[in-house]
Amino acid sequence: MLDLVLTDISPCSISVLPSIADHKSVLTKLPVPEVLETSIKREVWILAKADWKSLSKDLLAYDWKNLDDGSAEDSLTLFLQVVWLHLVKHIPRKAVEIKKSTHPWLNDRSKAAIERKNAAEGTANYASESAKCTQILNEERASYVQRVKTKLASLPRQSKQWWKLNRELMRRKAAVSSIPALRDGTQWLTDAKLKANVFARTFESKSQLPPERVDTPFFGIPEMEFGNFIAFRSRVTRRLFKKLDVNKATGADQISAAILKRLSDCLAIPFTKIVRRLFYEGCWPDIWKYHLIVPIFKRGPAFQPGNYRGVHLTTILSKVAEKIIGLPLVPFLRSTAFGKNQWAFTAGIGSRDLVTMLMMSWILGVCLDKKIGAYLSDISGAFDRVFKPYLLSKLHGYGVGPDFFKFLDAYLAPRTGQVCVQGELSDSMPIDDSVYQGTVLGPPLWNSFFADVAVPANAGGGKEAMFADDLSVFSKNLIDTYP
Numbered sequence: 132m133l134d135l136v137l138t139d140i141s142p143c144s145i146s147v148l149p150s151i152a153d154h155k156s157v158l159t160k161l162p163v164p165e166v167l168e169t170s171i172k173r174e175v176w177i178l179a180k181a182d183w184k185s186l187s188k189d190l191l192a193y194d195w196k197n198l199d200d201g202s203a204e205d206s207l208t209l210f211l212q213v214v215w216l217h218l219v220k221h222i223p224r225k226a227v228e229i230k231k232s233t234h235p236w237l238n239d240r241s242k243a244a245i246e247r248k249n250a251a252e253g254t255a256n257y258a259s260e261s262a263k264c265t266q267i268l269n270e271e272r273a274s275y276v277q278r279v280k281t282k283l284a285s286l287p288r289q290s291k292q293w294w295k296l297n298r299e300l301m302r303r304k305a306a307v308s309s310i311p312a313l314r315d316g317t318q319w320l321t322d323a324k325l326k327a328n329v330f331a332r333t334f335e336s337k338s339q340l341p342p343e344r345v346d347t348p349f350f351g352i353p354e355m356e357f358g359n360f361i362a363f364r365s366r367v368t369r370r371l372f373k374k375l376d377v378n379k380a381t382g383a384d385q386i387s388a389a390i391l392k393r394l395s396d397c398l399a400i401p402f403t404k405i406v407r408r409l410f411y412e413g414c415w416p417d418i419w420k421y422h423l424i425v426p427i428f429k430r431g432p433a434f435q436p437g438n439y440r441g442v443h444l445t446t447i448l449s450k451v452a453e454k455i456i457g458l459p460l461v462p463f464l465r466s467t468a469f470g471k472n473q474w475a476f477t478a479g480i481g482s483r484d485l486v487t488m489l490m491m492s493w494i495l496g497v498c499l500d501k502k503i504g505a506y507l508s509d510i511s512g513a514f515d516r517v518f519k520p521y522l523l524s525k526l527h528g529y530g531v532g533p534d535f536f537k538f539l540d541a542y543l544a545p546r547t548g549q550v551c552v553q554g555e556l557s558d559s560m561p562i563d564d565s566v567y568q569g570t571v572l573g574p575p576l577w578n579s580f581f582a583d584v585a586v587p588a589n590a591g592g593g594k595e596a597m598f599a600d601d602l603s604v605f606s607k608n609l610i611d612t613y614p
Contacts, residue, residue: 170230171554177223178389186221190214190397198401203408204416210405211384211418211448214398218390236275241268310426310552314434327557330426330550333436335560338515348521350528357463357530363407363455369399371451382446383421391447406452413537415544419449422548422562422569441550443569453571460535461575468529469578472585475599476574485598489605496607506593506604513600514577515565519543522566522580529579542572574599 136145136159148156193213198206248264251257279296286293313320315329372395375388391398409415424441431438465477474485493503523540531539546567550557566573566580577599584602585595593604 169232169553170228172226172228173554174224174226176218176387176390177225181222183221183393186217187394187397189217189221190394193217195401195404198404198408203405203412203414204418206405206408207416207418210401211386214386215384218386222390236268236272238271241271244268311433313436315436319434323553323555324557327550327552327555329436330424330439330441330552331548331557331560333439334424334441334515334548334550337437337512338562338565340516340518340564343518348524350521350524353528353530356532357459357467357535361410361456361459361534363403363410365399365403367458368403368406368451368455369395371454372399375447375451379447380444382444382449383423384418384446384448386446386448388447391451402448402451403455406455409452410456410538411534413534413541415538415542419446419452420544420546422546422567424548424550426550426552441568443548443567445567445569450571456538457572457575460531460572463531464529464575464579468525469575469582469597472595473578473582473597475597476578482598485596489596489603492605492607499607501607504593504606506602508602510600513581514568514573517564517566517577517580519564522576525580525583526576539572539576543567543576 136157138159138161140161142162144160146158148158195210195213197209200206201209244264244267248257248260251260283293283296286296310323310326313326313329315325320326320329372391375392377387377389377392379388381387423444425444426436426439427442429438429440474480474482496503522543523536526539527536543566545561545563547559548562549559566576578597581597581600581602585597585604589595593606596603596605
């Protein structure tokens with residue numbers, strides 16, 4: 132046996148076969164990945180060709196007096212209909228087909244070269260066509276890699292897109308789908324619709340509350356109530372519209388942040404009227420009770436649906452309404468409910484600050500001849516399992532007034548959602564007993580619900596540090612001597 136096999140392709144298998152005459156043959160198996168492609172059709176706005184001047188003029192001239200008729204939900208429905216008709220009139224739309232491939236550099240030029248090489252097989256031109264094909268493939272891949280590197284250089288290192296492109300370069304191929312084949316019991320699922328449905332069942336099962344126990348907890352009587360009168364100003368709404376991030380995902384109403392940001396001066400006044408009615412009438416409209424859920428892989432085997440978390444996409448207008456209503460509420464809850472030891476969802480501080488504080492505290496304790504005792508806990512599916520009556524009782528105990536209480540009761544009402552996988556939607560699933568993900572008020576409501584978990588820690592002389600649903604309790608005690 133004189134033949135050697137040299138390759139940088141991994142993994143590969145090599146085996147020696149029986150002798151042929153006085154030589155043994157070597158069989159080498161290399162994993163050549165199959166080229167997979169998929170396409171998703173969507174209809175999008177062509178913002179570059181929009182007649183913004185005429186659109187703004189028409190919206191400013193529109194008489195919004197009918198917003199005072201009917202219920203608050205009727206007012207919102209009218210607003211969305213009017214805005215949509217004006218958008219369709221002045222902003223062209225087009226159908227686009229988004230193609231994803233495991234080999235994104237295989238463009239039309241590459242495919243034509245491969246077809247010419249295959250057609251020349253068995254002819255005198257095969258060697259030259261094969262060499263040309265190899266050259267073209269190398270050129271197109273090098274060009275693609277350079278474009279990706281240029282895009283990487285323009286992205287912040289902490290962005291998810293940076294890491295996604297970096298992994299794509301390192302692995303030398305792209306993912307045609309973020310969701311591989313899933314296993315449902317003994318069955319393997321490759322169809323997008325079936326994947327979406329199994330995710331919907333999985334997410335729904337995670338949000339089931341344990342059996343109710345009637346223990347009639349008492350969360351206290353507030354000394355004073357907050358929120359007897361809340362002023363809603365159009366200038367605040369205008370400022371929030373102008374600060375929208377155009378890169379945020381668009382919700383089910385298909386009105387993007389870029390459009391709302393551009394039309395902030397036209398929509399601020401009518402939308403403020405709607406938010407005022409929603410609040411004082413204690414209404415959260417049905418059109419905003421729909422969540423589009425996208426599964427994101429966490430850890431563990433990728434074929435198990437339970438190893439994914441659902442990211443909820445809600446409409447941007449609903450988030451703006453929550454920000455307007457939450458402007459006075461969130462600071463009140465931060466000062467009276469969850470306090471300074473909750474480090475998540477708080478402006479100006481984050482996980483890095485918490486880690487820095489803890490490390491410096493431990494170092495100081497060790498330097499003072501102390502030993503550190505720690506208790507660490509995490510709650511599975513925390514946001515998805517919140518008993519609404521307890522949450523409302525706690526909010527009442529903190530001093531949330533009747534207007535906010537009535538609004539939050541409607542806001543926390545059951546909702547529906549659908550899981551989206553490769554453009555396919557699952558069957559509708561109920562979402563209940565949650566501080567809903569993809570919302571603005573959800574995080575501060577969770578912090579308020581979770582705050583009293585630290586009471587036993589304080590009673591035992593510990594010091595708590597909370598980050599969303601993570602609770603860490605530390606205690607520093609003097610020791611006599613080291614062994």
